[in-house]
Amino acid sequence: MSLGRAVHQKPAQAGRIAGGRGEAAPEGMRDEARTARQESEGSGRDGLLAQALASANMVQAWKRVKANRGSAGVDGRTIAETAEYLKTRWPRIREALLDGSYRPQAVRRVQIPKPGGGVRELGIPTVTDRLIQQALLQVLQPLIDPTFSEHSYGFRPGRRAHDAVLDAQRYVQDGYRVVVDVDLEQFFDRVNHDILMARLARCIADKAVLRLIRRYLVAGIMDGGVVMERFEGTPQGGPLSPLLANVLLDEVDRELEKRGHRFVRYADDCNVYVRSRRAGDRVLVGLRKLYDRLHLKVNEAKTAVAPASYRKFLGYAFWYGPGGQVKCRVAPKALETFKQRIREMTRRSGGRSLPEVAEQLRTYMPGWKAYFQLAQTPRVFRQLDEWLRHRLRALQLKHWRRGTTMYRELRALGASEADARKVAANSRCWWRNSYQATNRAMPTAYFDRLGVPRLS
Secondary structure, eight states: OOHHHHTTSSOOOOOOOOOTTSOOOOOSOHHHHHHHHHTTOSOTTTSHHHHHTSHHHHHHHHHHHHHHOOOOOTTOOOHHHHHHHHHHHHHHHHHHHHHTOOOOOOEEEEEEEOTTSSEEEEEEOOHHHHHHHHHHHHHHHHHHGGGSOTTBOTTOTTOOHHHHHHHHHHHHHTTOOEEEEEOBTTHHHHOBHHHHHHHHHHHOOOHHHHHHHHHHHHOOEEETTEEEOOOBOOOBTBTTHHHHHHHHHHHHHHHHHHTTOEEEEETTEEEEEESSHHHHHHHHHHHHHHHHHTTOOBOTTTOEEEEGGGSOBTTEEEEEOGGGOEEEEEOHHHHHHHHHHHHHHTOTTSOOOHHHHHHHHHHHHHHHHHHTTTOOOHHHHHHHHHHHHHHHHHHHHHHHOSHHHHHHHHHHTTOOHHHHHHHHHTTTOHHHHTTTHHHHHSOHHHHHHHTOOOOO
């Protein structure tokens, strides 16, 4: 019996079915959202919670959780094991959710190193709790998302990071060339639960849903086998976390709109574009007060008022082309991160053949290229392609090792006798030998046949 059949064992009212791969899609306008809020005052058995637990909605939520994969929570159950577990336990869990007795399990603490140092802390819920959160998201997002600011782009259906970058580029092109770049210190770990729940209660009034979300917020966090209480924060890792972050930060968006500012926000990254440094300083003072009202702390070390071309946003930076035209480029830090990843994949001590390295590159480079497709720097991409092929030629020479092997293989690839002898005579100089003579034997077409992706 599949999980889909398991959730049909206890029929519920027909719920809102999300589109796509299970993520809720925006529906209606703000007046409809307000109407839905007024109609959601009921108990868990006839309100939004019942819609979330409806069979069709649960099946869609399970598909999304399964597609996202992810690791086990504190109960140690994988997605496959949870599917078996829920076949018999789901009716009891569903009843506990409806009568208000359900208690979420603690989240599992995971720390991921950041490229620039430090760690990013995640809280991984159990698969069962991820399923319940996803089901709630699919019902809540169509109600709440239409009320958010048009300047907010992070984790919203139909909106992408590219849209945020293009908006920022347009502001700079319009003459707002100074940016107030605000960084919040450990935002997801510092969210005040009381303030968040008060803001969420303005969007929905279903007490059963609000009670359940509060329980998810205060569920403990397990580290090293010890469960610790949590009094603030909404750890990244659960499906509801991004929506809750937008609920809290929408108050800042509305205040900036009221003051007529040009700004773009993606999750907790907010950039306000102004015409002068003095105006930027004034805006920053106001933002500090707004964030302080929400009990959030500005990271002074990473926050700055500076020319827009000096700062990065979502991995992009801006530069000025002919006639003052504002163009996008890959930010230096993102470029260095890319090169470091390529170095790891193409290191000469990895013991992998060239076709194996090419296969690994195909898992990374197309996605990177798609994200940075807005960059208007074709020469930079050509140089990166040349640098990558240089590394691959050096890798191949290292694999051949002996001068006699290099001579034989280069001749088989069509190299002239003089080129093959020149490379073989310096068989230990892999990097230097990767120029000129080796280029002619292993041109761009050679790597195309291997399936090595190109950026340019």
